[in-house]
Every structure is written in structure tokens, then in C-alpha cells.
Amino acid sequence: MSTVLDQIEQQIAKLSTKAVKKNTGNIRTIADGVAKIDGLSDVMYNEMVAFPGGAIGIALNLEETEVGCVILGDVSKLKEGDEVTTTGKLLSVPVGKALLGRVVDALGNAVDGKGPIDAKETYPVERIAPGIMARKSVNQPLFTGIMAIDSMIPIGRGQRELIIGDRGTGKTTIAIDTIINQAKINKVGLASGDAKFRPVYSIYVAIGQKSSNIVRTVAALEAAGALEYTIIVAATAADNPANQYIAPYSGAAIGEWFMENGMDALIVYDDLSKHAVAYRQISLILKRPSGREAYPGDVFYLHSRLLERAARLDGKGSLTALPIIETLAGDVSAYIPTNVISITDGQIFLETDLFNQGIRPAVSVGLSVSRVGSSAQIKATKQVGGKLKGELAQFRELAAFAQFGSDLDAKTKAQLERGARIVELFKQPAFSPAAIELQVSILFAMQKGFFDPIDAKKVVAAAANMKNFFTTRKDALLTEIRNKAALDKDIEAKLQVACEEWKSGYTA
Amino acid sequence: MAAAAKQAQQLARQLFKLSVVDNVVSTDRVAGVLAYVEKHAPANAVFVLKTYHRLIAVELAKSEARVEHAGAVAPAALAAIAAAMTKKYSRPITTTARAHPALLAGLRVRVGDDVYESSVSGQLAALALSV
Numbered sequence: 001m002s003t004v005l006d007q008i009e010q011q012i013a014k015l016s017t018k019a020v021k022k023n024t025g026n027i028r029t030i031a032d033g034v035a036k037i038d039g040l041s042d043v044m045y046n047e048m049v050a051f052p053g054g055a056i057g058i059a060l061n062l063e064e065t066e067v068g069c070v071i072l073g074d075v076s077k078l079k080e081g082d083e084v085t086t087t088g089k090l091l092s093v094p095v096g097k098a099l100l101g102r103v104v105d106a107l108g109n110a111v112d113g114k115g116p117i118d119a120k121e122t123y124p125v126e127r128i129a130p131g132i133m134a135r136k137s138v139n140q141p142l143f144t145g146i147m148a149i150d151s152m153i154p155i156g157r158g159q160r161e162l163i164i165g166d167r168g169t170g171k172t173t174i175a176i177d178t179i180i181n182q183a184k185i186n187k188v189g190l191a192s193g194d195a196k197f198r199p200v201y202s203i204y205v206a207i208g209q210k211s212s213n214i215v216r217t218v219a220a221l222e223a224a225g226a227l228e229y230t231i232i233v234a235a236t237a238a239d240n241p242a243n244q245y246i247a248p249y250s251g252a253a254i255g256e257w258f259m260e261n262g263m264d265a266l267i268v269y270d271d272l273s274k275h276a277v278a279y280r281q282i283s284l285i286l287k288r289p290s291g292r293e294a295y296p297g298d299v300f301y302l303h304s305r306l307l308e309r310a311a312r313l314d315g316k317g318s319l320t321a322l323p324i325i326e327t328l329a330g331d332v333s334a335y336i337p338t339n340v341i342s343i344t345d346g347q348i349f350l351e352t353d354l355f356n357q358g359i360r361p362a363v364s365v366g367l368s369v370s371r372v373g374s375s376a377q378i379k380a381t382k383q384v385g386g387k388l389k390g391e392l393a394q395f396r397e398l399a400a401f402a403q404f405g406s407d408l409d410a411k412t413k414a415q416l417e418r419g420a421r422i423v424e425l426f427k428q429p430a431f432s433p434a435a436i437e438l439q440v441s442i443l444f445a446m447q448k449g450f451f452d453p454i455d456a457k458k459v460v461a462a463a464a465n466m467k468n469f470f471t472t473r474k475d476a477l478l479t480e481i482r483n484k485a486a487l488d489k490d491i492e493a494k495l496q497v498a499c500e501e502w503k504s505g506y507t508a
Numbered sequence: 509m510a511a512a513a514k515q516a517q518q519l520a521r522q523l524f525k526l527s528v529v530d531n532v533v534s535t536d537r538v539a540g541v542l543a544y545v546e547k548h549a550p551a552n553a554v555f556v557l558k559t560y561h562r563l564i565a566v567e568l569a570k571s572e573a574r575v576e577h578a579g580a581v582a583p584a585a586l587a588a589i590a591a592a593m594t595k596k597y598s599r600p601i602t603t604t605a606r607a608h609p610a611l612l613a614g615l616r617v618r619v620g621d622d623v624y625e626s627s628v629s630g631q632l633a634a635l636a637l638s639v
Contacts, residue, residue: 011635018626019615019617019624019625019626020624020625020626020630020634021622021623021624021625022622022623022625023621023622023623024618024621024622024623025621038562038566039566039620039621040621041620041621042621042622064521065562065563065566085623
């Protein structure tokens, strides 16, 4: 008994007897996760403030007579007149490898029921993006595993590539495929013992999504063995707008830890349309002046300061960002899509029509672009896929012309046949990304005309058969392509022989 | 509607500035302001006066140290607090004392928005947060 009392007395003795100064205020009004507070005369912009019951808020509006705060967490127990105190700190989230394989909320608290996260460090949620001198040009590829993207719209480490399209066109699937592909590459690379290999860790930020969708995503990543390299930051549709507003910044802070510590990371923001809507809701309640589509004037800055944090740093790592934007009826000229298009280094545009025609991933080659271009491609991909985009553009033009039903010369017919086969070849099922060496082999076969005798409708099955042939029987050749990252005469000859071997054994 | 409210707020702020002399609310000036409002009856007079009242209340709170205490406080201690706060805030500050048994022991001094916590209940609350 006396030991217990001693412990308590020691603890009390440890407490400083010096008066502690706090700056306080009182809640004047509270609604929809936003509180207006009288007082808090010393509060700083973006400072964390403490509400009763452990809830945390962020001071966003500093006015002459009141302070507007967004509240993160449970607001149901807060009421008018409650005392609020400043903390003198900026909002921070736990960072580090301890978060890998976990699902966290916008504040970095575990929400997956796997117990607390033992993170050693925290990073501020809002950080100034790296400057020009600290950056390095983007020239290392980040393979998505999607043939249409890796061959025509390559993404580099440190790039910001927008995924844009209507609802239900496969935007999230592309992002998840990319995360799964990183995990596959990580496993192969780490198993190889190559000292130069740099794994890519992924962060998936779900903003305003249904909880059931997030559960499905987690299940897909787990099934593919990718969860161990992934951190999921979830701010569901049921969370208040403040949590949805802060979640992408929390994800960026988690990603920055990898970048600052010499590692590579990929972050997916799914999606920034809902993020803008959450911010609009907060801004309207804070009575900030509204502009186009009722968004506040700083909605561009909302996304630019977030996406500028993706970079490849000199002497350190990189953070690649894949923001997602949902369009309405394919309207890319709406306010938020045009903003994010102008911020990012390119976009992958997904078309509803293509999706409904069964072309999946429904990447619109004409409207998609990567401003980093071929500098983020390995030489082997450039060798086999360098002309693909042009060939497909020609095919679309000729296909439109051929619809008039006029007689076509042999060359035009051949171009149409080739184009139809390329379109079929790029069809890929969800959650099955292809390794880059496999992509190179398939594209080589296509370039050399091995798919020309096959009926266009059967090209998908033939390509699947060829992938199976290469992975099961030509593993050494695939490894050689992966290691050399270029096609020399020797490899080209081996590929030719392998393709002929496949052709002789394949019956459509 | 919003423009009228903004105008009323501006007027209240102007009247408030007129009421403060050397960081202290002047009783004479306040009486003058009230007489002015009564005589001229500006638009939204009730709103103007409510805003004015709030601003004056905030300003008065800055010149008063409200001392909450669990046990007895000697007048000398209150005088020392007043002197220390006057020096710290560079304005004349008076003290008012109020018994608050929930503090258990010690003092809590409130000057405007600032709270100086030196009570056992405050320390226990800090302890509860730290464990």
C-alpha cells in the first residue's frame, strides 16, 4: 500500500509547481465540425487547439473578434461555452515503417483493430514543399504494370500524374494495380539481394469514400500480398469534412518521411474532387467568400501546395503522386479538373465509352500525356514501344475515315489491322499488373508481327497465353531483360526464337 | 443584410476605439458613446450596442486579474499578483478574488484570454493527459 502511495507522491513531486500559462477561448457556435471561438487572442494560423474531451481542432480563420476552427474527431460532446486552449503546436502525424501494413485515420491513429502503432517520429501535416535547388530531374521509372501506361504514358519517380475520368471507369483500379506492382517489384528486388535496388513504399489516401470500398481495397491489397508495403490513410464519407480535408496532407507527411530518409514512395489521393468538396463545405461554414462553383478563392492553393510536395530530391528519395479526379459526364474543363490538370505533370484520361466497349483499362491514348515522357522509360520499352502512340493515333484517324465505307488500299487495311490488335493487346484484367520485362516481350512480339495472323478478337487470349509461356518457360530470358533493361542483338535473337517457339505451339 | 451587419460592426468598433484611452476603458467616454447612440439611433442600434458591449467586456477582462483560489488568499498575495500582472501587461490591472474549492489547492489567475494555472486540480489534469 505504502509503495503505491510513494509512487503517487513521487509523481506529484515531479510535477512542476510553476504556474503554466494557457491562452483560452470559449466556443460561440459549433456546427458541421466547425467551431467559432471567442478569445484565443494568441492563437497562430494552423495551430492545434485543444477542446474538452480530447478533441483537437485547427485554427483556420483568424478574425478580429473570433477564431474559426475545424474540429478533428468526435464533436458530439462539444457545446457552446466550452473552454478551448491553444497548444502552441502544429498538427503532426506519426511516420515511419511501423505504419506499413496498417490502416490509419487522418491523425495517424490506427483504425484497423491491430493495436497501437509504435511510431518513433512525427512529421507536421502541413509542410513547405521542397525548393528548386533541392530537386533532381525525374528520370527513374515507376512501373505501373499496366502496359498501355508504361509503354505510352510513362511515370517517373517524383512525378505527379493525374488519373482522371468519370465514375466507374477504373481510376481506383489503376492506382491499386500500381501499388500491387510496386509490391511485386519490391519482393523480386529485395530477394535478388541487389544493393542498388530501391523499393517503393505506397500510401493510399481514401477521401470521402464509402467504408465498404476501403475494406474492398484493403482486401485486394492483402490478397495480392501488397499490404505489407502499403499504408492506408482513411477519411471515409462518414468522417467530418475536417478529417477529409486534412487526410491528404497527413498522407503526404507520411510519404515525405520515406523521401527524406532516402527511400522512394508512391502516394495515391483518391480522390481530390471529394477533397475539394470537403474544403468547400468547411469554407462555406467559416463564411469565407465563395467563388466559381461556390469553391473558395484558395482552392487552387489547396491542391498545388499538396502536390508540390511530391518530388525527387537530390541525394535523398522521391515521392510520386497519383492524384485522382472524378469528372462529370467527361467534362475535363470543370473548375477542379482544370486546376489539377495544370498542377500535375500529365494525366491519364479514362473514357466511359472505351470502358463500355470493353477496353479496360479505358485509357484514352489521345487525351493522356506524361510531360516527363520517355526520360522515365527504360531503353527496352523505348525500343519496342517508341512508336506505339503514333501508330494508335494513326489507327484512330484511319478508323474514323474507314467508317465512311470507302474502299481501302492494302497499306491502310494493314494499319487498321495492326491498330485493332494493339488495342486488344492493351486490354488487361484488374489487379494483375504485368512485369516490365514481360511487357517488353509482348510488345516485341507485336512489333515483329507475331499477332498479325491471329484474329483481332482472339488477341487477348493469345497475349495471355504468351505471358504464361514466357513466365513459365522463359524465366531466364525475362531476368536477362530485367537486369539489362535494354534489348541488345543477343536478347533480340533470343526473343525472336522464343516467340517462334510460342507460335509453333499456339493454336487459336 | 450582410452589408448592414458589417456596417454595424464597423460602427461598434469605431465607438469602442473612442472609448479606450491609454489601454484603459474610460467611463466618461462610454457614457458619451451611449448618449450618442441614444440621440442618433443608428441603423441596427441593438446589434451595434451588443457588439460594442462584447468589445468593451473583452477589454475590461484584460484589465482585471480574476483570481480563483481553493483556500484563503492573503490581501498581500492579491496585491503582489496585481503588481506582477500590471508589469507584465503594461497596463493597470486590478484583482478580484473568488473561492473555487474544486481547485483543491493553489490558484488560477485569468487575465483576458490568458490563464495562469497553479492549482492542484490543473496539475492533476495535466498528469491525467500525460499518462
